[in-house]
Amino acid sequence: MSSNVTIRTMAGKDILSIFEAWNETLVRDTITVGRLISSIHLDINFSPTDARGCYVAETQGKIVGFIRAIMRLAPNDGLGFEEHDGWISVLFVRPEYQRKTIGTQLLHAALDFLKSHGRRTVWVCGNTGSAPGYIFPGVDGDAYPSGFAFFKKHGFTIDHEPIAMSGDIIDFDYKKCYDEAWSTGREEVVVEALTPERLQDFLAFLATHFKGDWNAAARAKLASGPLDEVLIALVKDTVVGYCQWEGEHFGPFGVRADIRGKKIGAKLFVEAVRRIKAADGRTVWFNWADEDAARFYERFGLHATRKFAIMKRSV
Ligand SMILES: CC(C)(COP(=O)(O)OP(=O)(O)OC[C@H]1O[C@@H](n2cnc3c(N)ncnc32)[C@H](O)[C@@H]1OP(=O)(O)O)[C@@H](O)C(=O)NCCC(=O)NCCS
Incomplete structure (x- = not known):
């Protein structure tokens, strides 16, 4: 079914294909090349010598999926290297290639990487105060029901559900x-x-x-x-x-x-x-308020625009 798909570590030349596939798939989170590069290459936890934790799925010379798994290479302020935690900041497979086990193969590559470095808990995508490579807090199940179903199927459970809010001022x-x-x-x-x-x-x-x-x-x-x-x-x-x-x-x-x-x-x-x-x-907005904080902002007329499931799993 998916025998002609290769999962391999990201190479420098892949970035524009990842960019194109990202915007085709993560339609509520379209991105510029500049933001993509800042979230991957300019992240302090990115290792340019081996791009460890970043995997692409390739078939017939085309990049059809991407995952980034992160372990800290630099300490988080006051929390150190958080050496038992790993993070998946993003995962996607181009729509026409979904449900052919490619996502599962990417996830396995990421979990094997994190496990081999002693991680015990894997977060999708971050936890409050610790979200390396941050793009979005977790899975937006309204925009991406496939992503939510996928992580549930693979044993991830919801830790908490931050809310994005916006308000006209x-x-x-x-x-x-x-x-x-x-x-x-x-x-x-x-x-x-x-x-x-x-x-x-x-x-x-x-x-x-x-x-x-x-x-x-x-x-x-x-x-x-x-x-x-x-x-x-x-x-x-x-x-x-x-x-x-x-x-x-x-x-x-x-x-x-x-x-x-x-x-x-x-x-x-x-x-x-x-x-x-x-x-x-003209407006005030943010992407991440934990549930108590969301009630605070509602008092000032802000309303929820998105909900993210922060998910985690032991490995
Ligand atoms: C999540 C995603 C990467 C899975 O990739 P994939 O190659 O389709 O995954 P697999 O074929 O290995 O696994 C299939 C499982 O994924 C989930 N899934 C995939 N497509 C789905 C869809 N259209 N509707 C519901 N569930 C879906 C299901 O759990 C499915 O298992 P099932 O067939 O037993 O129901 C892919 O669906 C995707 O890119 N979605 C949009 C991006 C996203 O949500 N990313 C997560 C946020 S970081």
Whole structure:
């Protein structure tokens, strides 16, 4: 049935064929060559000398499928190499070649690779705070019922289901939201843009309270230019929360676990939306809110646009 399909490690020359097959298959997640390259070749966990963990399915000289399995080659902030975990950041088989066992062969290659490096748990695609090679949080079962059925069939179960959200902010009622956000605890909390003087405290706050890849996301943000798309919340001159954004793309966003539920997140969010709108934003969106956070955003008129199943399996 599939005897003429070869599964082999990705070579440099494959990238444009992977790009073309990706856009034909992952139609809700079409990509540019630039984004594709950043998610694979420029990822710190990509090994250019052997492209380990990246496999293509080839038949008659045509690339018809791709999988990327990841193990960490560089430590995740505060969490180290997470040496028992492996991740599958993407898998697809071109539509006309599906249901011929090609996906299964790609998955076996990826699982064998991860297992041979001592991984015990494999995630599709990431877990909160640890999503190397991030493209999407997990499987969007509405867009890709085949992917969801496929991973279930191969013994993966749902760990949790983050939600992507979006909201129109043209009519954002700043005054109403401000009054609500500041209706409690007003005297203690200060929300302000990050400044060079607060930078070290901010990074220390992240390193202590949000171990994992939000630290790298913050560093990338700060390295990319001015600090005016990062807000911090202070209580008694101590950083207790923050949010960052790029244009209309909001997040990450977090408040120290022991003082949640006191509207500090609301104060940050309302101020961020005010600034996004003033900078000509028309919407606010993000791809990954865990379920509790989704309820928070609904209060501000955002609605769910996608749901992702983060799946995992022991190997
Ligand atoms: C998931 C995917 C890679 C599987 O590849 P494949 O070559 O079709 O897989 P196989 O032939 O080895 O396995 C077939 C199994 O996949 C699932 N599957 C594949 N196509 C399906 C479809 N159209 N509808 C429902 N299930 C489907 C089923 O579980 C099927 O088993 P079954 O025939 O016993 O029902 C492929 O369907 C795909 O590219 N889907 C879109 C991309 C995607 O969802 N990727 C996951 C997100 S990272």
